């Protein structure tokens with residue numbers, strides 16, 4: 475599933491082609507589940523000036539100050555940039571196709587759990603104000619993390635890390651990796667975490683996000699593709715997730731369990 479590093483990768487790759495002038499936009503006949511709001515539809519000659527990211531949202535900003543697209547990639551979504559329209563095979567799951575003066579942007583989503591909003595300024599500001607600070611923002615420090623845990627002391631650490639209201643941008647593989655790098659067992663109760671644990675969690679977040687962005691995101695068997703249709707190489711940096719042997723101690727077998735309905739990985743020796 476595309477998480478913060480994957481969305482950041484797509485954002486950076488699309489940004490290389492800015493500005494983009496829209497020539498046409500078309501939709502597949504299966505977009506009713508994907509398109510959540512249509513305050514406007516981009517017109518011919520409209521300029522896409524900027525791509526940005528907040529949490530797992532990819533944001534398109536236009537020269538028209540009243541036009542914004544917010545895209546959440548769901549389970550299997552991706553924005554592909556290609557010289558010409560994708561062929562029938564590659565474009566099979568292309569649900570929104572924006573032809574521009576330079577490249578073709580296609581929103582591809584085989585499972586259609588993504589969400590796309592075409593918003594005016596008022597609704598865009600509203601949506602952004604509802605969206606919490608994400609884990610890569612400077613204010614998201616150890617103290618902030620500690621204050622969240624103090625407020626919710628009876629949560630299971632790894633499951634709570636997936637709560638987008640508090641840990642915006644974290645998904646399943648990142649949550650397992652945060653626990654591992656911070657040397658904390660995933661089932662740890664949040665109320666038991668010290669200030670020092672929170673410093674370790676913050677350091678783990680920074681390390682994982684930076685590492686994953688550098689390798690253009692992380693792809694698990696047949697999943698995420700970046701804006702050029704390539705797999706991310708971030709899987710090389712994982713220490714427990716989808717690993718047999720813990721990559722921190724290089725010795726102990728990683729334990730796979732199910733926590734809150736999600737696959738969870740940890741090292742029984744490194745994590746306490």
Ligand SMILES: [Zn+2]
Pocket residue numbers: 720721722723724725726741742743744745
């Ligand atoms: Zn280990």
